[in-house]
Amino acid sequence: MRIGVFVCQCGTNIAATVSTERVASAAMALRDVVHAESIQYTCSDPGQRTVIAAAHKYALDRVVIAACSPRMHETTFQRTMAQAGINPFMMEMVNIREHCSWIHSDMEVATEKAIDLVSMGVAKVRGQTPLFSSHVPVVSEVLIIGGGVAGIQAALDIADAGMPVTLVERGPTIGGNMARLDKTFPTLDCSSCILTPRMVEVKHHENIRLMVNSEVEQVRGYIGNFEVDIRKKATCVDEEKCTGCQICEQKCPSEAPDEFNAGVGETKAISIAFPQAVPLVASLRKEYCRLYIKGKCGICKKVCPADAVDYEQEDELHTEKFGAIVVATGYELFDWRQAYPHYGGGLYPDVITSIQYERMLSASGPTGGHIQRPSDGAEPKEIVFLSCVGSRDESIGRPLCCKVGCMYIAKQAILTREHIPDSRTYVFYMDVRAGGKGYDEFYRRAQKEAGAVYLRGRVGKIYPRGGKLVVMGADTLVGENVEVEADLVVLATGIDAAAGAGSLAQRLNIPYDQYGFLSESHPKLRPVETTTGGIFLAGACQGPKDIPETVAQASAAAAKVIVLLSHDELETSPMIAEVNHMRCIGCFKCREVCPYHAIEEQGLRDGRRVAVVIESLCQGCGLCTVACPPSVISLRGYTDNQLIEEVTAVLR
Amino acid sequence: MNGIVDTIKNVLKETDLVLGWTTDPVTGVATPARFHDEKEAEQAVFDSTCAHNLAVHLPRLKDSRVGIVAKGCDARSVIELIIEHEVQREQLAVIGVGCGSLLDVKKIWRRYGYGVAIKDRDDSLLIGGEQVNRDEFIQRKCHGCLEADPDIYDVIAGEVTGEIPTDTVRPHPLHDMFVSLTPAERRSFWREQFSRCIRCYACREVCPMCFCRDVCIMQTQIPRWAGGAVDAKQSEMIQLIRVNHLAGRCTGCGECERACPVGIPLMLLLDEQNHAIEEMFAYGAGASLKARPPLLVFDVNKDIWGKG
Amino acid sequence: MSGGDIKLVGFLCNWCSYAGADMAGTSRMAQPAEMRIVRLPCTGRVNPLLVLKAFQEGADGVLVSGCHPGDCHYNEGNYYAHRRLELLSRMMAVYGIEPERFRYTWISASEGARWAETVTGFTETIRPLGRLNLAGGGARDDDHHQGPAAGSASPAEKR
Amino acid sequence: MVSTAYSYYPGCSLTSSATEYDISFRKVVEALGIQLDELEDWNCCGASPAPHHKAETLGVLLPGRNLHIAGASHDAIVAPCAGCYNRLKYAQYKLAGDQDIREQTSEVFQAEVRYQTEVLNIVQMLNREITPEALRERSQGRLANIRIGAYYGCLLTRPADILGFDSPRDPRKMRPLMEATGAEVPHFPFKTECCGSYMGLARKDILLKASHRIIEVAVSTGLDALVTACPLCHQNLDLRQEQINKAMGTSLRMPVLYFSQLIGLAMGISPEELELDALVVQPDMDRWLKGVA
DSSP states (O other): OEHHHEEEEETHHHTTTSSSHHHHHHHEEEEEEEEEESSOOSHHHHHHHHHHHHHTTTTTSSEEEEEEEHHHHHHHHHHHHHHHHHHGEEEEEEEOOIIIIIOOOOOOHHHHHHHHHHHHHHHHHOOOOOOOOOOOOOOOOOOEEESSSSHHHHHHHHHHTTTTEEESSSSSSOOGGGOOOEEETTTTTEEHHHHHHHHHHHHHHHEEEEEEEEEEEEEEEEEEEEEEEEOOOOOOOOBTTOOOHHHHHHHOOOEETTTTTTSSEESEEEEEETOSSSSOEEEOOGGOOHHHHSOOOOOOHHTTOOBBBOOOOEEEEEEEESSSSEEEEEEEOOOOTTOGGGGGGTOOTTEHHHHHHHHHHHHTTTTTTTTOOOOTTOOOOOEEEEESSSSSSSSGGOOOOSSSSSHHHHHHHHHHHHHOOOOEEEOOOOOOOOOTTTHHHHHHHHHHHHHHHEEOEEEEEEEEEEEEEEEEEEEEEEEEEEEEESSEEEEEEEEEEOOHHHHHHHHTTTBTTTTTOOOSSTTTSSBOOOOOEEEEEEEGGGSSSHHHHHHHHHHHHHHHHHHHSSEEEEEOOOOOOEEEEEOOOOOOOOHHHHHTTEEEEEEEETTEEEEEOTTTOOOOOHHHHHHHOOOOOOETTTTTHHHHHHHHHHHO | TTHHHHHHHHTTTTSSSSEEEEEEEOOSSEEEEEOOOOHHHHHHHHHHHHTOOGGGGGGGGTSEEEEEEEEEHHHHHHHHHHTSSSSSSGEEEEEEEEOOOOOOOOOOHHHHHOOOOEEEEEEEEEEETTTGGGGGBBHHHHTSSSOOSSSSEEEEEEEEOOOOOOOGGOTTTTTHHHTTSOOHHHHHHHHHHHHHHOOOHHHHHHHHTTGGGGGGGGSSSOOOOOOOOSSSSHHHHHHHHHHHTTTTTTTOOHHHHHTTTTTHHHHHHHHHHHHHHHHOOOTHHHTTTTTOOGOOOOOOOTTTOOOO | SSSSSOOOOEEEETTHHHHHHHHHHTTTTTSSSSSEEEEEEEEEGGHHHOOOHHTTTTTTTEEEEETTOOOOSSHHHHHHHHHHHHHHHHHHHTTTTOOGGGEEEETTOHHHHHHHHHHHHHHHGGGGGGOOOTOOOHHHHHHHOOOOOOOOHHHHHHH | OOOOOOEEEOOOGTTTHHHHHHHHHHHHHHHTOEEEEEEETTOOTTTTTGGGGSSTTTTHHHHHHHHHHHHOOSSSSESSSHHHHHHHHHHHHHHHOOOHHHHHHHHHHSSOOOOOEEEOOOHHHHHHHSSSSHHHHHHHTTTTOEEEEETTTTTTTOOOHHHHHHHHSOOOHHHHHHHHTTOOOOOOTTTTTTOOTTTTOOOHHHHHHHHHHHHHHHHHHHHHHEESOOOOHHIIIIHHHHHHHHHOOOOOOOEEEEEHHHHHTTTTTTTTTTTTGSSSSSOOOHHHHTOOO
């Protein structure tokens, strides 16, 4: 064993308080150290050349560099090692700057401490063995979960890069929430007009396989090599045969709630969500179908000209391999009814949500673009908008901002004036958050052109009086209570993660917050990555977002996926856990604590069942090494013996 | 006796062997035995000298269908072994026996001579024909008894004992002395105790939860937690390893201390740890089949982040 | 050993506390010099035996520090560590080690000042306690020779 | 038959301005066969001013003493006045959670303060003593002719984390028993709206406006009566109803009953015994009880 020790002066950063010469000469006395010297700037080019030269001259096989924090220059010196022909992991950095020279002023004390630290480094590196990264092959196919605008954007970007994509959507059509919008802010361009061409593109893209009515059930494997079970639910309609003619829907006698239209109007048990649905295929909901409830009907099957209705259809379970996963499960609107009894809690038909209003505004919506009071179908004249219903409200435990409410209220106020010129709109708001390009101008337009009256304050109560709704609030700018008699009240409800996002996150082994929003790996620098390699986030599943942000993030996630899959193989960190199979007793306590499910059971030829580390999954935390009773799992680079030696060295 | 013979015979119909006790012809007290057939089972006994915890054999009989005679304390070990997947419940037939405390045969022998006749009947203990105070000769481990009757069994042989009156549960004989010591005094206490250790590993061998066996880290070089020297420091490290490895797993059966040939009060350490675990996690090893070992799980909401 | 007679060992996770200690250095926050830091990937890697080994080999105080709950780089490491370390700290007194000699704490990468305060506070706690001498100091061989004679006298009798 | 003995804390209102509340409550309790022991030597609950006194502890000491006395003999104390209930719960909360205050209080009392007696309001107590099914059985739809609304006010439910009684925004605990009377109980949106409280002393205009709206919405909701468990609310809504009408130029009429009076009526106790004639706005009892034998 031939160890070289290099003590960096870091100019005067270290040398001013640590006698690097004395540290070097003390190091020479340590076991197996054959060379030690002090260098002015070790990380500089000449410094590194000095190290490489010494490595050759003294035939070093291990190196200790006493300098700054390894968090600063470990990779630098690992590269130096490689250039010197030494395995990069046979180098140990000792931090005598941040942890020594910079925090002590007494030269004697600091020098003694630096000597201790170097002896610890030498003790540790003595137990080091060469480590080699391994490579795992990468499956080039990508799974995208969720077919909203985020999933669509990511799918198209990745597919355009030539990689096969499977887009899994839980509902009967892609398009997501954006497809339900009438217009988009701040440009007021038609939502369908910009989205539906993209939806059709997905349908026809040669690299995209679209699976609607499908859900991800189980995810196994790891970055580059996920294995996913996808359940395609039976819809009683053969997707291949259905032409989307909608005759079944017209003839179907069973009414069913219209979820696409947020409960405004009804649809049929067999139906197509909306005219631009992709795929344009009917699906049957058994829970509303007369055939399944009463046992007698079958009209849809009789009338279908394409013979596409198949009551015997069963769920299909597909198991597929993917190299990367993009989660784009989006959001849903906060269910306000429980939390806001003082707004009637759903008792008053003329208190509706903004998405219900949006559907009324839509020319292809259930009211044909006419704004109507649900109670009597009359055209409302006085319309009150409430912002932040289920957002920024500590009293119901929801401090988060929905991010889009202010803007879509402005949009709906403007559209209201267009639809009903003699209408009057009031907006109760907390603050107007209009921080996007053209956003502030847009909300001012709602005030100036559409005449919306903005009242700063929360609404305390809504109650019916003589066929109208009294909206009691406060105008905190004037400092007075305000009462507005409204024909229609529209609640800008907050944004929640999509139902089931939390349980999906658990299946994917990625963290999520108390609202079910999925957590990014780093809020600033890794905003589309998750803490699990190979799984990325796009859109509102990560937190409330508007359309431009969603699309930008989707493209960013796509870029990350393309980078990942541009390699045939992935290099894995060698600083991971390793089981000594000969001595494993097969108790699998390691598996219980592993946060990455990186330990699997394997049978040996002699019949023993032992633990095996899946190298590409292991992140090197070392939890298993402590859980292992006979300590036969070691964490490479931090083995028990290395740590024991490191500790013992300083205490001797 | 107690129907133990018939019960074992019955259980043998569905198992490969039954772990139980027989009477040692030389000493006249119970010794562990394996019964493979009806003939062997004729020799089975259960009496107050059946101190051994037979669960220690289970992890090495994974491939067999095993019957085991278990007292209340032994049953806790059986439960813990099932929780840790070392024993398959389906492979196991537990013959529960009620236990009214065990005799410390070694103590009797020391006082009255090796092999002296012991007759233990309903509240009267006759040693060599002489009636003695039974309380004086019961096993140390029975003082802290948690369970007289097994919590897990397929069949009960004989009669159950019933609930243990809590006032009979006594701490370790050295407990009061030990807790009065300062940390420095405890250091010397342990140094003295461990200086007597002869590194026989009996504590490990009798422990049902020490199933690593020949790969035990007490004796390995990789990793090298304890050195090979037979001295107080290394022996102490060995016990620290044991205590650590038994965290949340020790069922308090007391076998280690019973087996220690030099009488080191090992249960002082384990009792304290079990107590701490009970306090921290409301957890007692071997108390319930449904429990999850407390150091293999965590609870974001309940774990208190007091320190730091 | 510099900076007084006592020896302190700190086991720090790479992602939060080690970075926090770096931060304290970058900010030139003066600290006592008795602490020797061992870098680990995670507090979940801290085997309680490693702490006990350090005491046995002559450490007078051991500090473990990692990420705050919820911040673990490995998501869950510090939750397991917390349980292990809390049990360990409760057992210190049983082993004959003053409980103050062992401490665990959560310090993030941005809490340089907190690290400096923690080291200072911890060092000042241990200094008056002095050396631990868990394994009987240099008297390893003596221990061996004392043999059964020393042990046979029960401490209760001695008292 | 005596089922449970409660310590009874009437407080000042029930012995002065709201004697009908006291009397009707006692009648109901008697009819249910429950023993009620009036708290010996009780004192002021502290009402609204005490907690705002310079000496912070006054707001705990006053109700604390009542708790302390009750604790010597009873497991539970019932306070029909929402204000008294609120003060007792507050004292209990402070005494349980704040060691300083606990010690100070014990020092004043020269005894370890007993504060763990269960504190109940009238709704809690009656919910415990008679199930909706049992009341329905007894009432036989006696009040089927009318529509009533619960008016909770503020003191009965707020602050929710201290009282732990019912939702402060959407309280519903009165509803099951109210429905069991046979009456219709439609949604009353103003059930927690402010009645103006003690503003009657300083700014009567505010009070009149606030109470007016409650009455107005009660009328527009089509109610025949409001039901309350707070003497102060009752005073503002019933006693001041003429003043309200005068000030607002309206002629609204809305009887306001105490919870105990309503339950008593359902149980078949006569309006006279329940002191219904003490109400300022008289309900049309003939219509209410039409067809009832």
